[in-house]
Amino acid sequence: MPTFETVNLTSEKSAVVIEIGSTYTKCGFAGENAPRCIVASKAKIQDSGEEKLITSYKDEEDLYNLLLHFIHYLYFKHLLVSPKDRRVVIVESVLCPTLFRETLAKVLFHHYEVLSLLFVPSHLVSLYTLGASTAVVVDMGYKETVVIPVYEGFTVLKAWQAQPLAGELVERELLKKLMADEGSGDSASHPKEESIDEGVVENIKVRTCFVTTLERSQKIEEIVHPPPVDYSLNGDKFIKIDGKTRESAYESMFIMDDDEISVPTMILDALLKCPVDTRKALAENLLIIGGTSMALGMRSRLLSELKNLINSPKYVDKLPLKSFKFHNPPAKGNFVSWLGGAIVGATEMVVSRSLTKDVYQKQKCLPDWVNLAFNNNYELKHKYFSG
Ligand SMILES: Nc1ncnc2c1ncn2[C@@H]1O[C@H](COP(=O)(O)OP(=O)(O)OP(=O)(O)O)[C@@H](O)[C@H]1O
Ligand SMILES: [Mg+2]
Known part of the structure; x- marks a missing residue:
């Protein structure tokens, strides 16, 4: 795992x-302790001037265009360096579609001619921040x-x-509550649905809402709620966020749906699928x-939910765990x-494991663990990685 001696060898x-x-999108330089910018993952379409989410692409061509504009925006508005001079580390989710990573590689190598590209899985590099x-x-x-x-460094996939x-x-649940009469409080301040756009709902969520405790959530109808907040829309109109809305906004993450799934049950279900002798160590190392x-x-709230659920009939016999512990990562959650990617990018791994421009142009192929060619045959794998 983390080999800090090699940091800054390059x-x-x-x-x-x-x-x-x-x-x-988080973007910055390897070896730094925070990204230079955290910007919306949106690209401006040149013809219409409209902004479109990168993930809303229709097909490969659409995605290529969106990424082309977006990468230009990152390099020339925020990073202010020439793409040709530097290697690139992409922190990706293991669930990232193949089309997305291949198109991103195409844009970076063909259009921006970056020196090399290294894809690192986000869950693994997050552990680098903790050692x-x-x-x-x-x-x-x-x-x-x-x-x-x-x-022990291996993903239990x-x-x-x-x-x-x-x-x-x-946000969806919060918008519903804000729209409902009882949620919006006094009717004079009741806003029209179109006046609350996505950004406003997000702002209300982050600035005024919080996750309540398990005890309070169980009697949410009876308790005395915190005071309401007047949120200003455009300076003149106000919208009243009442205490109950503020306190219950995050409940949808903890209320079990028809399949009995919530965020805490996801953690316990993941532990259940791990080998028995690893479960205790995993439960004592939660990284949120x-x-x-x-x-x-x-x-x-997560901790009390986990402690409560572990004694429920569904888990009590299968998961005899006593304690859950959380790590404190050295950065804000988002x-x-x-940061893990920035640590990896400052080690010699970025030299030895990257896919270089020359190799990419020759092979026209991106190493991928889901592709059997890179999983089974050592020689083939070696051929693509070295060079
Ligand atoms: N301080 C905060 N309190 C509560 N929520 C926050 C805070 N800061 C950001 N968020 C929320 O976190 C979400 C974005 O998180 P993040 O940047 O991890 O998402 P993402 O990586 O773009 O999405 P995904 O991982 O699903 O692809 C947004 O919904 C935003 O409102
Ligand atoms: Mg994310």
Whole structure:
């Protein structure tokens, strides 16, 4: 696992480290402790001037165009360096579609002529920020929460869990509450649906809402709620966010659906799928990352939910675990995995493991663990990686 002795062995210019999330892209230089920018993952379409989410692509050509404009924006508005001079480290999710990574490589090599490209899995490099080799990585981003256990440096891939229980769901539920009469409080301040756009809902969520405790959530109808907040829309109109809305906004992540799935059950289900002798160590090494993990009260609520669920009939016999412990990563939740990429990018791994421009132009192929050619045949794998 992490070999810190090799940090900064490379004497060349620092590599560019990019993590493209479904809403936010983190971008900066290897060896630095925070990204230079965290920007919306949106590209401006030149003809219409309209901004489009990168992940909303229709086909390969559409994606190629979006990435072309977006990478230009990152290099020439934020990084201010020439793409040709530097290596690139891409922090990617293991669930990233092959089409996306291949198109990104095409844009970076063909159009921007970067020196080399290294794809690193976000859950593994997050562990580099801790110097640990065992953890259950829980990434709560915008579209989904992904749980992946890593034991002694090896990903327990069969145990991964992913569900759309993250920022987007919280915002959707919050918008519903704001629209409902009882949620919006006094009717004079009741806004029209179109006046609350996505950005406003996100702002209300981050600035006024929090994750309540398990005890309070169980009697949410009876308790005295915190005071309401007046949120200003365009300076003159106000929208009243009442205490109950503020306190119950994140409940959708913890309420079990018809399949009895919530964020805490995802963690326990992932542990259940891991080998028996690894479960205790994994439960005592939980790493919670992603923007949604930064919500006030999230970690303490998760801990009490886990302690409560472990005694429920579904888990009590199968998972005899006593304690759960969380790691404290050295960065804000939303860029822990980017920081891991920045650490890897400052080691000699970026030289020895990267795919260089020349090799890519010859092979026209990107090494991928899901491709059997790179998993089975040592010689083939060796041929693609070295050079
Ligand atoms: N301080 C905060 N409190 C609560 N939520 C936050 C905070 N900061 C960011 N978020 C939320 O985190 C989400 C974005 O997180 P992140 O940057 O990890 O997502 P992403 O990587 O773009 O998405 P994904 O991982 O799903 O592809 C947004 O929904 C945002 O509103
Ligand atoms: Mg993410």
